[in-house]
Amino acid sequence: MLSSEGKPIDTEVLGEKVSPDTELQWNHEPEREQIIQLIENFLSFEVCLYHQILPLRLEDKSLILGMVNPEDEAALDYVNRILIYVNYTMTIQAMSAENHRGILSAYLNYKNTSQPLSQQVTANQANSPELSPQANSTETSSDSQVEAQVEAEAEEVNSHQIQPEHNTETTPAIEIPHLLVPEPNEFTPVELLSTLPPKKFLEELLGRVITGGIGRLYFERLPYEGKILWSENGVLQSVLEKLPLSVFQGALNELKKFAGLRFNTLSEAKQVEKEYLYQKQRILLRLRVMPGMYGDEATLQVLRGAALKFYQQQQFSRISRDAIGISQQLSYKLHELQQRMLANRNISSESLETLKVLNRLLNNLDNQIKDLTESEESKK
Template sequence: MWSSEGKPADTGANRQQLNSTLTELQESEFEQIFQLIDSLLPFEVCLYHQILPLKLQDNQLSLGMVNPEDSGALEYVNHIVSYLKGTMNTQEITDEIHRTLLSKYLSHKNTSDLEAKSAHKLDTDVPGVESVNTASQLHKSSVVETEVVEIPHPQSNFQPTNNVLETSAIPEAPIVLLSDLTVLQVQTPELFSPIEALINLPPKKLLEELLGRVLGGGIGRLYLERQPYRGRIIWSDNGVLQSILEDLPLSIFQGVLNELKRFAAIPLGIVAEPQQIEKECQYQDSRLLLRIRVMPGTNGEEATLQVLRGAALKFYQQQQLAHLSRDVIGISQQLSYKLHELQQKLQLNPHLKSEQSEALFTLTRLVEKLDYQVKILTDNNEK
């Protein structure tokens, strides 16, 4: 175990082999793991260090590790746990369990994304947004247009504090995945305001500055937390707290949240259920994913913005491809079944015309070829 001061203790007695199979885990246990990935240990950190936050109870974190002897991972997580003034114990998990749970996490995040793919159009009221294309509009043109969002360049003097985002229960939200490419352009660093002056900025400008900073690191994350009479905005990078804007007037806090809603094409009215938008963007010649979530909290609406890039984005894209492949296989199989059913019905028709028979034969051959091509695509994806 590691104490809140960062000193190693005897972890031998605390390490346990995770004997429970995935099927034995309760739904609530999956939910807590997913919530901890959302709020404590970001996805890419879990992927890179081969760790999983399994449980947080009474300020004690149970950490699943593929390699319990990885001192670098232990030191990294202990740095975060120290903010909680807590302790942690480790449990050894297999590589298969680690990858399967991360896949389940992405599946959990991607629920209903295909059905909602073209349900929203981005609002152009957000500063710097010049044009937007929804997924449905992309089918109308062979040229994919881009949306340009201008945001400031990050600066390096954001100072960390000793506060931390506490874990809270987050219900599942429908996801809209916007498939058009957004190009994020930055302004010169000289345009950045001093950190102590951020609280005095109007909501639009404040959001721009926050976006500029969060895009400049690794797996950046913003958490807009509403308190009874004030609000605060927490910025972390790769799971490490960077800074907190405390005691924001609720008018400023709500203004920033509304600007974030506009950017994510979420209605400005109070949300009754969590809503989430995922959008792939291009930033400094590299791809990244913005995951924006607005949800009701204890004191009112709250929001998070997470930036996925690098290995996390690659893993996410692989999971998206796997989901699409399964959908295509299902559609192909259903088409084959329906075509076979049609064939049986037509064979009972004594007045079947020759052109109908020929059409049926042609369709059957096309479906067989389709099945073959789908198999090639899915086999390559599995590799």
């Protein structure tokens, strides 16, 4: 098999069935940490979702790659082009679509409930292989606490292009605003972007990450300058380096204004989500501004199509679990209150009746939440 560059793809296939070891990858801490590091620094989450692949571990200059479809030449070619730069080979391990979704969902849940990964895996990085800048460009070119986050739940993506879901869109209950950004034929040359006024500068940056795929924008602050990067589907598109801090801060302030945040330096990370219509397609912008070593930094992520649906399903599941947990906790407290009231001989019949009504209402609410959750889960 040859890559798009005509070079042989050096791969080895481990069986055609799902390895039992793969089913337990996320349950063992060493394997889990290596998967996290590989997703963060080697093959981004978007790429894993897009191609239905998963980097499992590195063994003796060989990447063990989990694949739902080991015959997917587009996915193999994509990974091989990255491996060429670091002189690695690839060993393929088949895995089920269900297991692939399960591990990616577990990764997302882990990201939602943990501290930034850069603080957790520092101790393990000494044992990790050093990747070239080209390999790292699938996610980020530095350890600036830029989180790779797409909170999406995967459908089976059989094509290699996420298409707008025009036929499945329903009329939104709340009017979604249209996002107006420059079109590609209106873009200012990259080398002149930093000369634009801050508002126009940000609009051009947004235009570049919104036009297609899963786009990301990174604002990285260095001691005496700034850096802005953008990527599409996990692949680095361009980098603006050595930006004067005045230019960098101007663009960052415009991003804060766009997100509805104050211009002052943050003491903790702030995250904002904004939904828009762009070319008749729903997109979600996930903005995160966080304090860095030298001042505020930021990321912006664009979700659309299958990735957006995936994310919304994850969010619905998380909120449903929270709602059920709160309902159960309230039920326990009402039961505790009832026991205390019954132990009080001076309790009035009106108070007992009120408590019974509250219990009925709570039980009804709990059942409705469960019915709603089951209904939405059945649509996946």
